[in-house]
Amino acid sequence: MIPRYLVDFDSSSLPLVETDVIVVGAGIAGLYTALEAGRNNRVVLISKKSLFDSNTRYAQGGIAAVISDEDSFEFHRQDTLIAGAGLCEPEAVDVLVREGPDGVRSLIRYGTHFDEEDGHFALTREGAHSQRRILHAKGDATGFEIVRALAEKVQNHPNVRIWNDHFAIDLITAANGECAGVLVQRPDDSRVFVRGKAVVLCTGGGGQMYRYTTNPEIATGDGVAMAYRAGAVIRDMEFFQFHPTALSYPGAPRFLISEAVRGEGAVLRNIRGERFMERYDPRLELAPRDIVARAILSEMEQTGSTYVYIDITHESPEFIRQRFPSIYEYCLRYGLDMTTDWIPVAPAAHYMMGGVKTDLYGETNIPRLFACGETSSTGVHGANRLASNSLSEAIVFGRRIAERIGRLPPPSGDVRAVSAEGRHTPPAGKIAERRLKLQKVMVRYAGLRRDRTGLKKALDELNRHLPVFRHQLRKREELEYANLLTCALLTVQSALFREESRGAHYRTDFPEKDDRRWLKHTIIHRELGIGEEAVGGVRETV
Numbered sequence: 001m002i003p004r005y006l007v008d009f010d011s012s013s014l015p016l017v018e019t020d021v022i023v024v025g026a027g028i029a030g031l032y033t034a035l036e037a038g039r040n041n042r043v044v045l046i047s048k049k050s051l052f053d054s055n056t057r058y059a060q061g062g063i064a065a066v067i068s069d070e071d072s073f074e075f076h077r078q079d080t081l082i083a084g085a086g087l088c089e090p091e092a093v094d095v096l097v098r099e100g101p102d103g104v105r106s107l108i109r110y111g112t113h114f115d116e117e118d119g120h121f122a123l124t125r126e127g128a129h130s131q132r133r134i135l136h137a138k139g140d141a142t143g144f145e146i147v148r149a150l151a152e153k154v155q156n157h158p159n160v161r162i163w164n165d166h167f168a169i170d171l172i173t174a175a176n177g178e179c180a181g182v183l184v185q186r187p188d189d190s191r192v193f194v195r196g197k198a199v200v201l202c203t204g205g206g207g208q209m210y211r212y213t214t215n216p217e218i219a220t221g222d223g224v225a226m227a228y229r230a231g232a233v234i235r236d237m238e239f240f241q242f243h244p245t246a247l248s249y250p251g252a253p254r255f256l257i258s259e260a261v262r263g264e265g266a267v268l269r270n271i272r273g274e275r276f277m278e279r280y281d282p283r284l285e286l287a288p289r290d291i292v293a294r295a296i297l298s299e300m301e302q303t304g305s306t307y308v309y310i311d312i313t314h315e316s317p318e319f320i321r322q323r324f325p326s327i328y329e330y331c332l333r334y335g336l337d338m339t340t341d342w343i344p345v346a347p348a349a350h351y352m353m354g355g356v357k358t359d360l361y362g363e364t365n366i367p368r369l370f371a372c373g374e375t376s377s378t379g380v381h382g383a384n385r386l387a388s389n390s391l392s393e394a395i396v397f398g399r400r401i402a403e404r405i406g407r408l409p410p411p412s413g414d415v416r417a418v419s420a421e422g423r424h425t426p427p428a429g430k431i432a433e434r435r436l437k438l439q440k441v442m443v444r445y446a447g448l449r450r451d452r453t454g455l456k457k458a459l460d461e462l463n464r465h466l467p468v469f470r471h472q473l474r475k476r477e478e479l480e481y482a483n484l485l486t487c488a489l490l491t492v493q494s495a496l497f498r499e500e501s502r503g504a505h506y507r508t509d510f511p512e513k514d515d516r517r518w519l520k521h522t523i524i525h526r527e528l529g530i531g532e533e534a535v536g537g538v539r540e541t542v
């Protein structure tokens with residue numbers, strides 16, 4: 001069994017830092033929540049690297065919100081529910097679509113500049129959106145622009161202390177079951193207990209579970225693993241979205257070729273040059289991501305290739321350079337010119353739909369513990385996220401979390417947490433090699449296509465690595481590996497449990513959607529094990 005704490009410690013002998021709110025993670029969810037909570041609270045904002053190392057920083061396509069007169073809350077709601085394939089929590093989706101436009105306006109107040117055209121916001125369309133509702137910034141550098149603006153505000157905020165290069169190891173809970181704070185490793189490897197009236201996990205996703213991912217190195221699922229160890233309910237981990245079009249070129253990272261490129265009319269071709277999406281879905285290149293990704297995989301297999309092409313050469317070079325400056329420049333580094341060349345692409349792990357289960361105010365089943373952004377499972381994404389809904393989700397729920405925290409009474413009593421498992425020896429072997437092995441297992445058995453035999457093999461393989469938890473983990477990569485292993489186990493167990501295909505979860509041995517049996521969430525709890533939960537349980541309570 002995965003232990004309650006990752007390392008041995010006694011909180012009473014650690015230095016204590018007291019604050020009001022502890023925000024772990026500094027992507028859009030963490031930066032925004034810190035600003036909102038910082039209006040009335042002292043905040044410590046913890047980031048394991050710099051403010052510019054996050055999934056957010058790489059977001060390209062944009063942020064979805066109902067802005068255009070031709071759009072409506074109902075259209076956005078329907079598109080989100082359809083993409084979510086029956087597993088969205090309708091009330092959470094309502095919150096997202098209704099509060100999204102205000103959220104975008106607040107980002108603008110915080111200094112974000114979205115692209116405009118003729119005095120109006122330039123809105124684009126992405127896969128499975130029925131309307132143009134995606135705001136973007138600097139063409140395809142939306143995430144960078146949001147981080148730039150929010151980081152500037154946070155850095156100048158009198159109530160927010162920023163702790164860069166600090167690693168949150170574990171959540172510390174009090175005897176009454178409430179979350180009391182966080183055990184943090186400082187840059188010099190010493191440890192500190194940060195105590196507050198609320199902890200907000202904004203640690204992002206877990207793309208690093210997979211060998212091929214669009215996510216940066218930081219995406220190791222730390223928040224989900226920490227919350228699981230502390231007794232939080234983790235929901236829908238079998239749903240991991242693979243982006244259909246990441247650059248697939250020797251020596252190049254899996255850089256994302258945004259969905260917006262297809263939104264602007266790019267087509268997909270196999271290596272024979274044939275446009276193939278009409279064989280798979282009437283929505284062609286703008287079908288939901290899981291359908292496009294599996295179609296690409298089939299074409300790759302049929303043609304014996306490791307990639308297909310994305311072709312936007314029908315557009316003018318000026319348009320491409322102005323609309324997709326980052327992607328254009330990035331491809332050019334590898335000698336690929338989007339204005340004249342077809343770009344080789346393949347699917348890559350992109351977005352973790354599952355996460356720490358929350359209510360409509362971001363609170364988990366552990367009192368005083370909140371989760372926001374990709375780490376959370378608010379119920380907005382269901383079995384498949386609609387493109388560009390994640391940035392909106394982070395700000396909508398970040399604001400709600402700050403509101404709820406504002407009403408929390410101060411915590412009561414002293415807290416003493418002790419973990420004494422006698423862990424004295426470091427793990428054997430090279431952690432980097434173990435991480436790579438885990439990533440390969442996940443791609444092979446728990447990727448775009450799964451079946452019982454493969455998932456069982458993955459489970460056996462991952463279980464063999466459980467002894468790592470009996471070792472003294474100190475280096476950041478060791479702690480991250482333990483968290484990746486935890487998330488991988490949760491993903492594989494959930495994928496085995498769900499014997500049907502839905503959204504991003506595709507089982508070749510159960511290829512059909514089975515609403516009678518499986519119109520339910522998967523939930524996992526460290527002590528209670530795996531189970532299911534009805535959809536529609538989330539209610540507005542405040």
Ligand SMILES: Cc1cc2nc3c(=O)[nH]c(=O)nc-3n(C[C@H](O)[C@H](O)[C@H](O)COP(=O)(O)OP(=O)(O)OC[C@H]3O[C@@H](n4cnc5c(N)ncnc54)[C@H](O)[C@@H]3O)c2cc1C
Nearest residue numbers: 025026027029048054055056061062168204373374388391
């Ligand atoms: C290439 C790419 C393109 C994307 N494009 C879009 C898009 O166009 N539109 C859209 O809506 N979504 C997009 N997404 C998804 C979206 O960017 C993410 O879901 C969203 O940014 C997640 O924000 P977050 O704040 O939850 O997490 P992140 O932005 O990933 O931030 C996580 C933070 O947590 C910190 N952290 C993690 N673990 C620890 C720890 N143990 N201790 C301390 N700190 C920790 C990290 O250092 C980081 O600061 C894209 C994702 C990628 C990878």
